[in-house]
Amino acid sequence: MKMTARSVLTCLVCAIAVAGLLVAPAQAGTKQFKLGVMGPMTGDQARWGLDLLHSSQIAADELNAKGGVLGAKAVVVGEDDQHNPKIGEAVAQKFVDDKEVMGVVGPYNSAVVLAITPIYEKAHLVHMGASFSNPKITEQGFTTVFRVNSRDDRQGPAGAEYVLKTLKAKKVTVLDDQTTFGKGVADEFVKALEAAGTKPSRAVIKQGDKDFRAVLGTIPKDVEAIYFGGYAPEGALLVRQMKELGLKAVFLGPDGLFEPEDYIKAAGGAADGSVVTALAAPPESVPAAKEYIKKYEAKHGTIGPYSLNAYDGASIIFAAIKRAGKLDRAAIAAEVAKTKDYKGISSGRPVTFDKKGDNVNAAVYVYKVADGKFTLLSEITFAK
Amino acid sequence: MELHQILDMLPQQVAFGLTLGSIYALLALGFTMVYGILEMINFAHGEVFMVGSFLGWGVFLQVLQHKFLPISAVVLLPLMLVVAMVGAALLAMAMERLAYRPLRRAQRLAPLITAVGVSIFLQNAVLLFQLWFMQGPRIRVYESEKIFPYTAHMQIAGASLTYLAITILAISILLMLILEWFINKTRLGRAMRATAQDSEMASIVGVSVNGTIALTFCVGGALAGAGGVLVGLYYTQIDLYMGYYAGLKAFAAAVLGGIGNVRGAMLGGYFLGVAEALSITFLNPAYKDLVAFVILILVLLFRPGGLLGENVPEKV
Numbered sequence: 001m002k003m004t005a006r007s008v009l010t011c012l013v014c015a016i017a018v019a020g021l022l023v024a025p026a027q028a029g030t031k032q033f034k035l036g037v038m039g040p041m042t043g044d045q046a047r048w049g050l051d052l053l054h055s056s057q058i059a060a061d062e063l064n065a066k067g068g069v070l071g072a073k074a075v076v077v078g079e080d081d082q083h084n085p086k087i088g089e090a091v092a093q094k095f096v097d098d099k100e101v102m103g104v105v106g107p108y109n110s111a112v113v114l115a116i117t118p119i120y121e122k123a124h125l126v127h128m129g130a131s132f133s134n135p136k137i138t139e140q141g142f143t144t145v146f147r148v149n150s151r152d153d154r155q156g157p158a159g160a161e162y163v164l165k166t167l168k169a170k171k172v173t174v175l176d177d178q179t180t181f182g183k184g185v186a187d188e189f190v191k192a193l194e195a196a197g198t199k200p201s202r203a204v205i206k207q208g209d210k211d212f213r214a215v216l217g218t219i220p221k222d223v224e225a226i227y228f229g230g231y232a233p234e235g236a237l238l239v240r241q242m243k244e245l246g247l248k249a250v251f252l253g254p255d256g257l258f259e260p261e262d263y264i265k266a267a268g269g270a271a272d273g274s275v276v277t278a279l280a281a282p283p284e285s286v287p288a289a290k291e292y293i294k295k296y297e298a299k300h301g302t303i304g305p306y307s308l309n310a311y312d313g314a315s316i317i318f319a320a321i322k323r324a325g326k327l328d329r330a331a332i333a334a335e336v337a338k339t340k341d342y343k344g345i346s347s348g349r350p351v352t353f354d355k356k357g358d359n360v361n362a363a364v365y366v367y368k369v370a371d372g373k374f375t376l377l378s379e380i381t382f383a384k
Numbered sequence: 385m386e387l388h389q390i391l392d393m394l395p396q397q398v399a400f401g402l403t404l405g406s407i408y409a410l411l412a413l414g415f416t417m418v419y420g421i422l423e424m425i426n427f428a429h430g431e432v433f434m435v436g437s438f439l440g441w442g443v444f445l446q447v448l449q450h451k452f453l454p455i456s457a458v459v460l461l462p463l464m465l466v467v468a469m470v471g472a473a474l475l476a477m478a479m480e481r482l483a484y485r486p487l488r489r490a491q492r493l494a495p496l497i498t499a500v501g502v503s504i505f506l507q508n509a510v511l512l513f514q515l516w517f518m519q520g521p522r523i524r525v526y527e528s529e530k531i532f533p534y535t536a537h538m539q540i541a542g543a544s545l546t547y548l549a550i551t552i553l554a555i556s557i558l559l560m561l562i563l564e565w566f567i568n569k570t571r572l573g574r575a576m577r578a579t580a581q582d583s584e585m586a587s588i589v590g591v592s593v594n595g596t597i598a599l600t601f602c603v604g605g606a607l608a609g610a611g612g613v614l615v616g617l618y619y620t621q622i623d624l625y626m627g628y629y630a631g632l633k634a635f636a637a638a639v640l641g642g643i644g645n646v647r648g649a650m651l652g653g654y655f656l657g658v659a660e661a662l663s664i665t666f667l668n669p670a671y672k673d674l675v676a677f678v679i680l681i682l683v684l685l686f687r688p689g690g691l692l693g694e695n696v697p698e699k700v
Contacts, residue, residue: 041521044621206669217665262523
């Protein structure tokens with residue numbers, strides 16, 4: 001059979017028309033809206049992105065079991081940003097263009113959220129952080145970005161205080177992975193250290209590299225503490241290779257290292273004794289979260305560290321939709337901003353957003369790794 | 385830092401560079417051998433390496449979990465290497481048979497684009513495999529410390545080398561020596577050299593060109609598989625994107641040494657590894673990739689054929 005261009009075109013048009021007829025009634029039947037979730041879902045940081053996705057999905061399932069909100073069911077759509085700001089921008093544009101998306105949970109990384117907030121701001125689309133912590137994110141005067149967790153200008157100094165007061169270390173080396181998050185939190189740590197009169201030496205690594213032996217080889221053997229601004233995969237490698245090289249310094253890091261699998265397990269026993277400041281409570285310490293953790297672990301295995309924050313983030317968006325009374329992005333964003341004393345499961349304290357979008361009750365948690373587990377040392381709160 | 389402090393750490397840093405360099409060299413060989421014969425850059429070579437690394441990891445994990453073999457490097461390492469090398473060699477041959485051979489007479493860009501396609505295909509195949517059977521596409525950990533303890537060191541020429549590093553150096557040098565012997569001293573090696581020089585002429589004198597090309601992919605794939613296991617043990621973390629990053633460095637090493645030249649690939653690998661380690665020592669670690677690629681550009685400016693590219697007319 002010989003097909004001319006025109007007959008091909010005719011066939012195509014017919015096919016599209018038929019497909020349209022088939023799809024249209026299915027959509028009209030149930031009312032729905034979408035909750036976007038973005039984060040790294042493949043590669044070295046996949047656990048975090050999938051964690052945001054699973055947590056939001058459970059929040060949505062619970063909502064739908066109660067009949068949804070405003071008579072509409074929540075549908076969760078996950079998109080992988082590979083912790084790459086460029087891919088993040090494409091994902092953000094996709095969510096903005098999909099008129100059913102009423103809110104977004106994520107992304108995970110500071111670098112990605114800094115790239116995409118302008119895109120969401122233009123569309124009045126609210127996006128809720130469970131983990132992004134660079135101070136600048138909520139300092140730009142935007143009205144659609146919020147976070148359940150605390151900030152790096154709080155956890156950096158918390159790490160410095162541990163080095164100064166508990167370790168009483170004088171010789172300190174600071175490494176960072178040159179990402180927005182890693183360098184930012186390392187800068188905050190150094191600022192606090194220098195304010196107390198201790199001047200650390202600094203070096204950098206490249207995120208994604210696996211062999212840091214040559215960088216560690218340039219660190220003098222008598223350094224007492226090494227602080228690393230960066231994420232778990234590289235942190236695990238650093239602490240492992242430190243042990244191999246015989247560096248005895250105490251290893252410290254920010255919440256990027258707060259990952260039982262990709263930091264502690266990947267470090268193969270070398271992480272014991274290291275200290276991690278984090279922006280999430282130990283899940284088992286929150287009584288209200290008990291039910292949720294059971295549900296999560298039955299489905300997805302060991303709960304991720306930012307799961308509780310993400311669950312609260314999704315639930316806060318749902319609550320705002322209910323208060324707004326309509327599926328309208330700008331109205332929802334305005335309602336999220338009014339969130340006050342929201343009793344969630346992310347910590348023992350309720351969530352209240354300030355004018356910038358930061359949670360005034362968010363705390364910094366200091367953990368020490370012992371016997372292959374994170375053990376809480378202290379919890380630092382900042383609410384007045 | 386004072387100069388004498390830097391000089392004190394120099395042997396150690398060179399040792400780190402050589403270990404890294406031998407891994408680059410193993411990978412670079414696969415690029416250079418295929419280029420020597422087909423004048424084609426096999427961009428999917430990094431993925432063969434990645435699959436090899438996952439195969440070795442699978443063997444390691446099974447033995448660690450079920451303990452049907454003693455957990456020792458003497459038993460485990462050869463087993464991991466054999467499984468990864470055979471698997472990677474078969475994959476590389478399948479790739480050649482299914483994706484490249486049908487396009488051998490096509491215009492030059494076609495196989496190149498196909499190679500990029502194969503690379504994406506293999507990455508996604510591993511991604512889906514992990515999604516369906518292995519709880520998601522996240523990093524996987526080689527628990528190297530179980531067979532190479534952290535504290536097992538040896539002092540050599542002022543540098544403290546772990547047994548793991550020594551093993552990596554030894555295995556990669558051994559594999560390269562075997563390759564040298566194979567190419568220069570055996571019948572099949574002669575067929576490879578002949579095909580590289582002039583495939584039409586080689587077929588006239590009775591060399592099976594298809595068979596020789598398949599053999600080249602087989603050998604390159606096996607080396608990549610071995611490299612995958614060694615990298616897994618040395619880096620301890622593998623993920624499905626590892627082939628892309630390692631492929632970039634190995635390709636640079638192959639070009640630096642003179643693409644198509646086997647000894648050039650080895651030299652290029654070691655050169656790049658040591659250059660990285662030294663730029664970390666003397667300059668800012670942030671510049672290590674910059675230094676590596678500036679060296680590459682400088683070499684190519686003055687010796688467009690690479691370090692050994694013009695001197696040796698033979699190529700494989």
